[in-house]
Amino acid sequence: MKYKVVAFDWDGTLVDSVDHIVRSMKQAAAKMSLDELPDERVRNIVGLGMTEAIQTLYATLADQDVDVFRSHYGEAFFATEVGARDLFPHVNIVLEQLSERGVRLAVATGKSRRGLDIALKSTGLQQYFSIERCADETKSKPHPLMLNQIMSELGVQPHEMLMVGDTDFDMEMAQRAGVDRMGVSFGAQPRARLEKYQPIVVVDSLNELAKHLMG
Structure with missing residues (x-):
């Protein structure tokens, strides 16, 4: 990897x-x-x-x-729980595969810490992540601080990290942090918005993401 x-x-x-x-x-x-x-x-x-x-x-x-x-x-x-039923297809499989390859996983989100903690529990994904950063405990995207904090905490350099996201805020944040970025086309913003920030690829599914990363 x-x-x-x-x-x-x-x-x-x-x-x-x-x-x-x-x-x-x-x-x-x-x-x-x-x-x-x-x-x-x-x-x-x-x-x-x-x-x-x-x-x-x-x-x-x-x-x-x-x-x-x-x-x-x-x-x-x-008022409505967002839980495991709301995960995109194959999320657990992809996160498990990356973890088995020795990749450390992180969350960089505009959610509040309270909101993310609830979401991690309701989706059952908390087991996969080494670290998370939320907008109310650092600076909001597209400022690169949350990625810089993640890299500092995990002891990695920008070339050793990838950011995956669905918005131009994700792509700009990664670009400003000097981090490679991968877009997903199935979220909030269309492919063209993401491609302006020169991601390594924009994928149409998480399975495609896994294939790109792991061959």
Whole structure:
């Protein structure tokens, strides 16, 4: 294996949760009587930290209203559990194969720590990951800090790490960190958005990802 560490985004990469995020964001906006935005516009913020996502969609909101929005979003999102049934096909198999090859796995996500901890437990994926970084404990994507922290913690250099994600935030973060990147076409953003950041490949399934990495 070329890479000692593979870092995965969460929503839209490992878990088919983008539509649920969009619905939850729109429910939170409706509770605050904010303008209803098109689904595509809301999809474009998936991957950012929640505060950054809200401020991107509703730039004039005061800080206290951003906090209220976050609360409404959390109520809507956690009202329905996102669990093992929502994993993209073959997630467990691919993570198991990489682990058996000695690759250390990480999560780099725009989710909150609370949200990721719940998701790790509900999906049963916590066993695979050596380290996770969330937007509320570091800087939001596309800032490279969370990848730099993962590399520092695991003692690897940029050329020894791969970032896998479904948004241009993932691709830009990896590019800024000097890390190779692989896009997935089945998440929040279309292939063309990812290809602007020169990923080594954009795959259409996790099986294809595994074949590319392991031959």
